[in-house]
Amino acid sequence: MSAEVWGDLISSLCDAAQCYDAEMRYQYFLSGLRNKEWKAVLAPTMVNSIPHAVAVLLFKNMHLPIDDDSEFAEEAASKPASESSMMPQMLTMMQQTQHLLVQLLQQHLARPPRSPRQSMAVAAAYD
Numbered sequence: 001m002s003a004e005v006w007g008d009l010i011s012s013l014c015d016a017a018q019c020y021d022a023e024m025r026y027q028y029f030l031s032g033l034r035n036k037e038w039k040a041v042l043a044p045t046m047v048n049s050i051p052h053a054v055a056v057l058l059f060k061n062m063h064l065p066i067d068d069d070s071e072f073a074e075e076a077a078s079k080p081a082s083e084s085s086m087m088p089q090m091l092t093m094m095q096q097t098q099h100l101l102v103q104l105l106q107q108h109l110a111r112p113p114r115s116p117r118q119s120m121a122v123a124a125a126y127d
Contacts, residue, residue: 003038003057007050022049029053038062 001009010029019025029050033039041060047053 003054003062006032007054011050025050026053 007029010025010032014020014025014028019028026048030039030042030053033042038057041062042053042056045053045056047056
């Protein structure tokens with residue numbers, strides 16, 4: 001989520017909660033940020049409102065989110081389990097495909113080759 005969208009979301013939530021203190025809104029904005037780089041940029045600045053924070057991030061060209069490894073720590077823990085359950089299924093499908101290809105190859109090799117004379121005779125019959 002971009003900084004602008006996050007700022008708008010926090011502002012609308014604060015409006016709904018009737019929280020009009022700009023500094024409290026900014027604290028809610030900061031506490032919800034997961035991006036460490038955004039927090040590091042905003043920490044030393046003298047910003048105390050959401051629009052100013054978004055402006056700083058826009059000025060530093062950091063308003064668009066990047067993938068932060070800490071955000072996906074929970075997903076990374078569950079991912080190997082799902083991958084390990086998919087591996088036997090994929091292996092089975094690959095073996096079935098390989099067996100099918102072997103059968104098709106054996107059927108193709110078991111057919112007698114076509115005689116070139118027969119095809120010429122058929123072509124001559126139509127002339």
